[in-house]
Amino acid sequence: MVSRRAFLAGSGALTVGGLGVVPGFTSAAQAAVSSTSGSPARLLPVFNRPRHLDYGDVSKLSGGDQTLLTTLQGIVNRTEPELYFLYDTGTVSVPDAKWLADMHLPTKLYKNPLDLVAKYRGRIRGAIVHDPAVPDSLNVATTLAGLENAVVADADQAKAHGLRIVKDLRGMFDDDVVKTYRWQLDNLFPKVTHKLLAGLPPTRVVDVEGVQWQEIARETQQIRDSSNRGTYNLDVSAKLGKEAVYVRFADSFTDDGWGASVRHVVVTANGTEFARFEPNSPEEAPYLFDGSHSSIGGEGNRFADGGNYWIYRFEPPAGTTSLVVTVEMWNQYLVSATDTSPTRIEPFAYFRDYVVATKALVSWLPPGGATGDLLIEHYAKYPTLAPYMGWFANDVSGEWDGVDLASKGGSPVVAADFYMNGTVHAGFTAPISDKPRPIRRIDKPKNKVYVTLTFGEGDNIQYCQRRLREIWDDPKRGQVPTNWTISPLLAETGPGLYSYFQRTATANDLLVCGPSGGGYTYPGSWVPAELTEYLKMTGGFMRRTGLDVVYAYSSRQDDKWILLSEEIASGYNEYTPVKGIMQTWDGDPLTVRQGGLPITGQWGAPGKAAEFKAAMDQRIANWDGASPLFISGGIGAWSWSPSDMGELGALLGDPYEVVLANAFYDLLNRVL
Template identity: 90%
Template structure:
């Protein structure tokens, strides 16, 4: 998985944590145990089927008002889903509106969504008031809201809507994040569901409209080898005059993933140095206005690829007339500046309906240091296979470290922090076929290059809900054989979403299980006994959703992806219907048979069709043509579309033959 910010029916008499469960599930412990025969146990919570939906467009509301409504949605929808919100009006395709239409339910539009607070006030006891001065108190308030049947609000919102204050968190906590979440774990753990735990950022950064950026420097060539590394003097004096100057570093070629990279920063005002720092150090912190869309590289450099960026804020001494930012910088940089604060910080509202409805505990603990130690304690307290739903702090490095800690703790990760209306989608009923796609069998391998191409990110259920729907609706989809990773957990988190992709797939669309099965994980980091449970659960979900190929991670050693071991591969062979595994891989060509199944290393290239083809030609330049060559290619899900695939397809002439994943691994298996 790459950075995502460029970049889960029925009613029953038995209850767990306030949720109606299907007959036969009598405890949260049972709900996270899977079997390989009979009816598989439920992994995720059950919601009743919605009969009608009140809905509103909340895209223009503040994060605070969205949080109020999303937590109200969690309380109301816990019993029966009745509330649905449109979060993304103004985007090209508006997935929230499309999914609502696809549900074919009676609906009623509320032009002012906040009117729904009054309509459903009787469903809640009142409000848990968070402390705006302590951002993480919003997560504590969310956990309490689920336990106390309340909404999350600030004091002004509670007063405006006539909500009784059930618990006031103002003054309870300070900036000590570990102490805050320690209090939550010690005091609320006995009451929360043990079926899952959640991780959500307490705040989000929102762009301020009308901000004008002035370009300061741009690399006009597609340089990815650091050959333009040097010291650059960036004169941002033109933006002096207001309180501060904001300097943004981005990618001048946003579709190929090699953006600005910076190592040292020195700032001078009227020729006098007033700031000097290196990325990811305490000295940088006072100036890093927004670093959430960037990452730290191996040289302790800060970089931002694709649509990502970071922003420094410099407030020079009064009377400054010359401001120069000197940086050691390289690759495809785009530097711009403004004198206006480009963003504001407000509550992060998404996925809180699901957290509140399930009475889950939610935290936001970066996976390193003291916060990482506390996160490890969380995993230790929850049962094996209880998913961690949400995401991690610190972007890519947080992802790798966070997923590794979750894997060691026996928790598959479900990227869900932007999964909207989860309480509605989890309650829908939709047909999901368990019959795998027939193989278009190639009788015998010739001396050709057999290629299969796969869109990644499918473990990420918010991607499946949002970005995947965007590109899936591209009219050119189906022109080229394409694999699409998807989460089998959607069978429970969003059956209608999974069903849509399965039912509307063309003959050239093949669904593949996203990494690394029933939730994003690194199999090499699990204990042997717990990995067996994970693989059995994965097998159940794959059979339910007709998936027969897995895109899998293995684990990392010394910063490098390693090959799946014989033992792990045999586990996939024994407990899942996997016919082949494509795995993330940093080494040379990987085409092996382990555990009785073929495994290939994923290969990718920057750029779009022509550049991808050129890199592919280079990739096979040492092939002598005397035997078949198999390549599993990865396609960037955040930058490519089926239209791009339609451009690539005609370029793949002899010696290439493009196959769907099932045909590819069937042929490779017989060839090996």
């Protein structure tokens, strides 16, 4: 999953002269590795094909009720997928409903989805009761639910639905996360599947409807160079009168990735200081109401880009009439305040059907410190190529550190934390062609700027299920040659999804393999012998899904992305069908030939079409026009759409020529 700022760093261009229906295997590596000409055996668990689906709209249910239903779904669908849920809304305009309609299966709508608990009560042994006072007990309960053929519930839910309590976790754990997951690893690992491990947050933050925010401060210019860095006094006195004041820091320009950034905070009530802290410090913790949508920068600053934000909660002394928050702040800030608690904490329900059905062990271990050490132990216990499915804590830094640890441990990452109805999609079969897209070959290259443009994020199967479907269905798709990263593992986690994108692609759409092959990984962090197994597995999946271009990372050194080594590039060349690699790395030159393959750095620019075009004009300003120039451009999948691509394409006249990646690398292979 490409982080929000990662692809902006590049500037690449080149001038050239056994569980029921889930059969076990001895080793995940042995099962997944194929020859360079054969098809891979199953990497991920097998599910039967659904024949009829009971479904309901759970979008308005609490996280606790959603968790009850998704764990029920896991038990029921393990044998044969029969339950399907709509998580956003019941209309056909959103992905859950669209995918359901695409399957053309007999269905029955349950207006109250909780009625399904009574219908399928005979399929389960009862409930694993988690401890609401210990959030991580919900993950232990999920692991136990898979092993005990039970659902996850709190005590009130178990009573309301007449469920026998199979195991009661109340009082069993405390707030020591390491101790909780140590108990789980020591006691449950021998019983769970060893074909995958999962990482899911036990809770989620849910917005409270009807909260009124008052704008306090806004940067009205698109500043990305910290030139407005200064000390700002934010008077939030207008929101005094209730128990607390909530102050939210967000991005005033949500489409370019340079939102609010804060380094120091001092809070005064009636002129007297009562809070002083720096981000990511113990002193900040009592005031950080919701930091899950923000990140920590290199100098200890807290920032939030795009649609992200963070919220502080300040409870001033009684009688306070003046409340001022003084911050050192910069970039594109948008600060607002309210006197109403804007969010609540609920159980995180998503993807638990898949975890329960496969009898997987699920944890939530931030990849640093003592929790990171325990996560390393998890990887060490699993066979090479057993995927880590879910996600990591701590946003961008958690992504980088977590994927790095997984890579060192021989586990490709499958971003799946918001992958809904996974047990249904994994069982539904659909035709997938193994034929690569024919190349519209450029026989006689001209002295042009050849550009290939790629949407990132495709390694993330929940992105493929949700955001990609949303923008893919834009009627303006196909106006501009566009590459779309996608996970070849959808051949097993969602064949219907992959088939849909493959079948409905226009002549101007090309599917390319997301980073860095058969699962998100950093090849430079792998043990060499295990990397060979990963590349063989990747080659098998790419051939199976008709992919011949890959977007990749290597690894990070000294906080910089480095180029794939000659040895790693040679491995891609030997074991996979790639014709070229687009890669994020820092430094120059950013287009090379390594291991017999052309590798291009991903160049990117903030903003939408006009800014992208202006930045590209600046990038080629020193080009003499005497030979072809090649630029591989990264497009922000969370902020761009085909309509935006249409606007960009209209701007890219002479000397630019936009081409698909297969033609781009075919040409590079002949001129580089």
